[in-house]
Amino acid sequence: MSAAALEVTALSSGYGEALVLRDVDLSVQPGEIFALLGKNGMGKSTLLKTVMGFIAIQKGSVRLFGVDRTGQAPHRIARSAVAYTPQEQALFQDLSVRDNLELGLRDRSHFDEDLGRIAQAFPFLPTRLAQRAGTLSGGEQKMLLVARALMARPKLMLIDEITEGMQPSVIERLAGVLRAECDRAGTAMLLIEQNVQFALAVGDRYAVLKRGEIVDRGVVGAAGTAVSIAEHLAV
């Protein structure tokens, strides 16, 4: 078996002295979508930021495609074909839609081909390339964010609550595009979601994070999955 796209071992991290993540083990295989679920403030976003190198690792290791990347700077992680779509505003608001899409690309020869494929989920994109990204609506900005990540042809995507603010029909098309990308290019995805329905519609495996620890994990669609998740997410 080839190396995991992402392998996190006994990872602990946090802000200052307060630990947010405790001994998290998790791996995502190429071509797999892994859904990370959990209530607010449980450390889901912190996990992605730690993998990306934005938050210092206190203990444990992060391996990408078999290479130890523990403690590397974000730009080096990004160069190893990792695309991160954070939850907060992450677009260049004053640049055009096209500039935002092109910015991370080393090779622009695939631009039209890839845009055509991604536009199946987001038909507005090709028609608005010249518009300033900051003038897009909140939901459209989210779509641009995920489109930008896909354009980079990543091997691993870290996606933080991308469906927030998207209309239901777009979410459905997005699910199709993400699935197709995994199957076609073998992209691995680690996906944080509050929209459990969406997560289970695209995910292969899932885990539930509670106060920085994984309390449940399994295969989507296996018997009892839904009940188990519902229990962990309830108050």
Next chain:
Amino acid sequence: MLGIWAIVALVLVAVGPWVLPTYMVNGLIRAFLYAAVALTVDLLWGYTGILTFGQSAFFGIGAYAVGLMFTHVGFGPGYATMAFIGAVVGAMLVAAIVGWLAFYHGASPLYGSVVTLVLPIVVSQILYSGGNFTGSSSGLSGFESFDISIETWFWIAGTFLVLLTALAWLFVHSDAGKVLVAIRENEQRCEYVGIDVSRVKILLMVVCAGVAAVAGYMFAGVQMVVAPEYAGFVFGTELLIWVALGGRGSLIGPVLGTLVLDVSTSYLSGNLPFVWKLIIGVAFVVVIVALPQGLMPLITGFVRRLMGRGGAARSEPAPMLAAVEEEPFAGLQGAGSQALALAGVRKNFGSLVVLDGIDFVAGRGELLSLVGPNGAGKTTLMRCIADGGERSGGSVRVNDHDIERLPPYACVGFGVGRKFQNANVFDSLSVAEALRIARSRLERPSLLRRADTLLLPEAALQVIRATGLDRDLQREVRHLSHGEKQALELAMVLALEPSVLLLDEPTAGLTKSERTLIGGILVDLARNHRLCILLVEHDLDFVREISSRVIVMHQGRIVLDGTVEAVVDSELVRTIYAGGMTPRSGAVA
């Protein structure tokens, strides 16, 4: 704690003239007065975020009031009093005009800084061109002044500085002082909780000008010489450097920084005239690069370790939470029936039309959901209701008030509360402080004290309890998760006790159970407190559960307006908007 430090400082001031050599006493008098001005720079820049180059101008105005009065009119108790009044009132008047120019609604911070940069240049040019009246470049000297010994001046200036610092300390730690930090952090949010930001900034500028003028007045009184340089741009910039080196936003840092730098400058610039400036310059660059917070955090960290208190955790106790006594939102029930009335509202960005003739009326107790594809103009519509300056045409009436072109804080006064799509809060304040800022329109915050209870309407309390924020009142907002920030912002908006509530995806980032809870709170507000709630939401199940009416927007127009059943299940909504997803491999969510 403050009292002990102040007494220690006063004792040091009292014994200073007996133990220090005379030239040191002289130098320190000047440094005390400079430090007082540096303190005002810290209030403006460090706390409120107004980068000002202009405090020297007010110091100069204070000094020249003395010079002009004592040279041209005469010296005596009456004249001295007149000069004092002239110094303070003159500086305050100039500050009011400058503030009005620099901080008009919507002015960019850069513009404000440029205005404060121009001020000392203009003032010193006026002094240069004043001929014999102002003494031009040589200034005024040799005038008769107070017959006070140098030791007494030391006590006066020292006590002035200690008391001023103590007062400023009380102020920045009071509830009103937190408003300054809130303005620095997020001016837009301040406007939307009903704070007239321009007015607060102008008031602060006026007070700081008065203080700088008093320092200038004493300076001229003791030195018996005034010159245009004291009102100039170089001095204004030096003040900034002292504040930055000492540690802006710490009060004590700028005071100590000024004292140390000014005294050592007068010592060493004699021996090392050119090298000294170079050393200061290099030190400045090093501090900016290595210690962007200035030298103060080093000192406080050291003191903390000495006293055995670790960490950056906030030491003050969390405030008690309590519900507002009288029935919240009570004043509304008798008011007219139209909460919100829009007629022909249009909005375009250049040739791009975002809203194209929006008309609707909403009454009290309505929970109106606004649905539509991404980019339909839903958020733009909310913006046009909460800020009179936003729309390109048409009219908006809130509780029978035409919002005309009024800014957000005035719309808040008519009863509007707006929650933004992306959590819009104050990162460096604590949860409790952020909530208190939201209450400042209804409960005037104390200038010197920090209240130990936090009064909130029941609905806001429910939101923070439901999301567990009540256990995190002392936590800094930046450390909250995205969903917790959303909940905090919702609680802040409810704390305004609005009658027209605009909520842009209020439950984004929250779990299903938290959404259900907040849905229940909103229904209660609409039914029992007669709020008019306008909600942008994508979760049609959520919309179906709580709304009393649904409006569908598409490409800047209203395409459907009706009851939940009629709209949500309509063919149109299904085709342009809704989707239906099933989990993989037949799992059921």
